[in-house]
Amino acid sequence: MIVSNEVAVAEPSRDCVAHLSRVLWSVLSFVTGIGLWWLATFSGLSVLPSPWTVLMRMIELAVSGQLWLDMFASLRRVLIGFILGSLLAVPVGFLMGWYRIARLVIDPWVQFFRVIPPLAIIPLAIVTLGIDEKPKIFVIFLAAFLSSVVSTYQGVVSVDRTFINAARVLGATDRVIFAQVIIPASTPFILVGFRIGLGSAWATVVAAELIAAQSGLGFRMQQAQLYYDLPTIFVSLIAIGILGLIMDRIVVRAEERLTHWQERVRHD
Amino acid sequence: MTDVQPKIAFRHVSKIFGDGPKAFTALRDLTLDIADGEIVTVVGPSGCGKSTAMNIVAGLTSVSTGECLVDNTSVKGPGPDRGVIFQQYALFPWLTVIKNVEFGLRLQGIAREERRERAMHYLELVGLKEFAQAYPKTLSGGMKQRCAIARAYAVNPSVLLMDEPFGALDALTRVKLQDQLLDTWSKDKRTIMFITHDVDEAVYIAHRVVVLAAKPGRLQEIIDVDLPFPRNEEVRLSPEFTEIRNKVWRAVYDRSAEAA
Secondary structure (H helix, E strand, O other): OOOOOOOOOHHHHHHHHHHHHHHOOOOHHHHHHHHHHHHHOOOOOOOOOOOHHHHHHHHHHHHHHHHHHHHHHHHHHHHHHOOOHHHHHHHHHHHHHHOOOHHHHHHHHHHHOOOOOOHHHHHHHHHOOOOOOOHHHHHHHHHHHHHHHHHHHHHHHHHOOHHHHEEEEEEOOOHHHHHHHHHHOOOOOOHHHHHHHHHHHHHHHHHHHHHHOOOOHHHHHHHHHHOOHHHHHHHHHHHHHHHHHHHHHHHHHHHHOOOOOOOOOOOO | OOOOOOEEEEEEEEEEOOOOOEEEEEEEEEEEEEEEEEEEEEEOOOOOOOHHHHHHHHHOOOOEEEEEEOOOOEOOOOOOEEEEOOOOOOOOOOHHHHHHHHHHHHHOOOOOHHHHEEEEEEHOOOOHHHHOOOOOOOOOHHHHHHOOOOHHOOOOOEEEEEEEEOOOOOHHHHHHHHHHHHHHHHOOOEEEEEEEOOOOHHHHHHOOEEEOOOOOOEEEEEEEEOOOOOOOHHHOOOOOHHHHHHHHHHHHHHHHHHHH
């Protein structure tokens, strides 16, 4: 019996240096961006508020609690819509991937609704669901569902046949194959779908609030626009960006944890 | 070896994929017996139906006409009595090495303790004991295939079906795994049907080499390998080996030249 030691061992020190240089570059990029923004406003080249003004407004809105209320309102809509959408998308996606009939019946509808921007549904949703939370959550639900369902179904369809055959020759029944091969093998796809779904849900909520809401970050910007309140618009934009980024990172982390077994090309 | 009941028997097996003008005959009228404890290698140009023949025994492909018997029972589907080793290893990447080996045992409802023990035993056999908790992505090609072999052995099949198992490995690793396979065979005398495109490999490990011809896939020639066991470097370098190797090569090559 020959045992060869071919497992790659990561060098911790080198990894650490690489990480540090990555962080440094990010910080540099960030500082430069803010610097350019400050320069543009300071020199009078731009009518935009300066970083300082925006920061002051942000503190003001945070202290008064307005910012948190807006963030909470937007996040609540996104999370409810996203969770409902994904919860439905996973079983429907599996159904479409596993049963040809289900695919043939459901797929045309998915494809049709996918090409309609979720926002275009808003007028219809308001008319039929009223002006409270329901139309917004419904639209987000739709956005999250459509992107997750497609990737779940893609995931099931693209499971390597040899995995299925390997399980089959070891005595696996269809049920075992589904639970122990199809589900784990398609997890990476599902998580990519979640990531896309969350991104599009977030984009949709802000836009939906611009059109029809009495709270939320989008609504706040809309109000600020009426009063030519540029700093508040900036604060809202920054909050939208940061929250979006945080949510994306959370999904990426979950992805790394759940699919650490995957062989992947590293880009760093 | 044919007067006793064969372990695997192909009886006029044909396989046609598709229908109408697009129909493709992968295998035409194959009749072949493989005895219990025999190692048979199958070689031939691409499109000769060698993988199809193996998949039929495995129960992953059905026959169009004819019959395939294992232990005198018609093959109806896959089962743990026939272990399959695939060229692409087909390890489940989301399971650790030991969990991969345990997969078939778990399906048989074997209790955890015993499962562990048996999986460890086979991992030791293939020299992967230290890697029990590793994920497949950290293993080299040769190690992956050894893990797949352990997984197949673990459910204790009476037949091993190997579809170009060492085809993706470098020459040295391949030779080591061939020796390992023969070493294990000398202890358990399991029936092995081994598909390969490597003529040297086909001769080195086999009792008999089955040469298939392509388009349509059909039996071309069966060549006995009268070389002593245990096989080793000496056998590999002997003039007898070269002679048989050349014979197989001619049988494969003549036909593929004709087809091209």
